[in-house]
Amino acid sequence: MSERSGKSKAEERRHSMETGRRRWLQLSLAAGAASALPPAKAAAQAPRSAAPAARRPIDEYDPSNIKLAHRVPANIAEDDLLFLKQIGLRWARVEFGAGKVSFEQIRATQEKYARFGIRIFSAVQESYRSLKIQLGQPGRDEDIETFRTFLRDIGRLGIGVANIDFHPGNTYTTAIVESPRGYKTRQFRLADFRSKVEKQRFEREYPAEEIWANYTYFIKAVLPAAEESNVKLALHPDDPPLEKMNGVAKIFTNYEGYHRAEQIAGGSRSWGLTFCIGTWSEGGGKMGKNVFEMIRDFGGRGKIVDVHFRNVSSPLPDFVETFQDEGYLDMYQVMRALREVRFSGSAVPDHVPALAGDQTIHRAGTAYCIAYMRALLRRANEEVG
16 A cells, blocks of 8 residues: 555545534534524424425515515604614615605605615605594595695605504503513503503494494595505504504404405405504404414415514513513414415514614614514525425
């Protein structure tokens, strides 16, 4: 045997030993990490010799993927737009307020966002919240026409979604509290609301069938304009999901409410849901269908237009809003379920808690949420494809 051949075999043996040692070290580290986790997580993360290779995920910005976005005002500062671009956002839900907004104003806003590589996925103009509309008062047709004009204008600009809700007597919160992690957040306690906050808001009470009649009048008036403009109306559930607040019935508090609204829309391609995971989680077992059943039902039929991707500490009667990683719902399973039905609309973190130093768009809290959502989305795409 030549000296060169002997060296070659010796090198092969050393390489084999080094490979074995590296593999042993990897397994040891993995086992040690798994032993430090709770049993369910440890089992999920323990090395499996026959585990299938991860799927190659689609690109984050693929048109068929979920479009991660954020709720932002139309008059946002350019520094904030640069920040959103830097954390990877390419989409936004833009809120124009309650006053009339011209086509030129919407176009200028769209162009401002475009300079930072951000497109407007959905837009909000709050004339639909007019009490004339939601309580069926004289003069509602003028406010409805303002909203129809907005739908036509955003349609001309290729903005395909307008968000709406319908709860004129609502109270969102009973207190702002400090979470165990030290950030300020919204709390709702039902007993506090009933005993300390609630009072009849208007001159009389409004029963459910009257609110249904007002909603029906509104939606039948605006759907034709939405259809002509290729715009989808995305209806948010009532938050919190209680049947009556402050003397006014609330009608979108469970599955049956959404089911009835879909029937009223008559199969229109321009009607769908803003599916708020946080609101649905607040309702717990009283919603008729849970979060995952709703995703399979409405999402499986393409009726979920966008998603509010937030979490809460527990269902009613008491809850606080949390960051997505510490509420009672497993938000990875939510992201996975959305991808299983091939949801490709937008997902926003919605109510972002304020971290130390946060102002305006809550930069630190927003970065925390978006980074977490990007990680969940990538993992879901790896597993679902």
